[in-house]
Amino acid sequence: MPEAPDTEEQAGPAQPRRRQARGERRIAQLLEAAAGVFCRSGYTAASTNAIAREAGVSPGTLYQFFPNKEAIAVELGGRLMQRWRETHGAAFDAIDPSLPLDELLDSVLDPLIEFNCENPAFAVLMHGSEIPGRITEEHDAVHSALLERVERILGDFLPDAAPAELSRIANMTFSSVKGGLELILAHEGTERDAYKVELKTMVQRYLGPLVDAAPEPADARTHTP
Structure with a gap:
């Protein structure tokens, strides 16, 4: 059997x-x-x-x-950080240097704004003296890498800018976007939408004259960051 x-x-x-x-x-x-x-x-x-x-x-x-609470924050922060990397990476990978500046800014800023609005806890966990160090250290490392990437991208549009000038422009742009995101998150509904428009307008008005005044390099439209 x-x-x-x-x-x-x-x-x-x-x-x-x-x-x-x-x-x-x-x-x-x-x-x-x-x-x-x-x-x-x-x-x-x-x-x-x-x-x-x-x-x-x-x-x-x-x-x-x-x-404990710290373990919860570390796990939540790690998952949000991974989503943040994917969102920021996708935004920068999608950059098309042939686009007009306003459309290029839309392609970068829209997914970043959307991510922060959908994940408000991200901003809470990335700042503050009481936040577990593992979270803030990882955020600072990614922040530095993104700032370097912004500087390289701006270098394509401002080929004659000196390194120190390019660094200042990248820092001003990055800090302006960061401050604008905080204002966007502090509002809701139509007022939040209005702040989104204001952020884009501010960055456009800052970078627009710089880009318009810069000479166009021969390979500016073929280089991919």
Whole structure:
């Protein structure tokens, strides 16, 4: 007589996968709750009890996945940072130097503005003396890399600019966008839309005269950053 299949052995591999899937859903639930609490209360005033309440679970359930608030912030910050990299990378990779300046700015700024509006916790976790160092260090490293990339892109449009001048222009542009994003996030609805327009107008009016006055290099329309 053939042996009956071992049902427990067959179900064995599926059970850990189901537990893992449930765990991932719970982690996502807790991180979403943490994002809401961080945005309303700030990182320093937030607590694990508040995050558990927001998620609709007990503090004991939260502690099954995260030992403290810092661990939650590090996990949330890491996931947001990865999305941020992908968004910024996609925005810069999509740059078409043959576009007029206003259209080029749209292609870069629109996805960055959209990301920050969809992920307000990102701004909360990237700034402040109480934020876990791992988050801010990673943000600073990516920030520096992006600033260098902005400087290289501007160099294509301002070929005669001295290195120090190009650095100043890149820093002013980058800082203006950063400040504009803070204002955009501080408003909602039609007022938020108005600030989006103001940010683009400000950057356009700053860079436009510089780009218009610069000589056009022979390979300016063929070089891809």
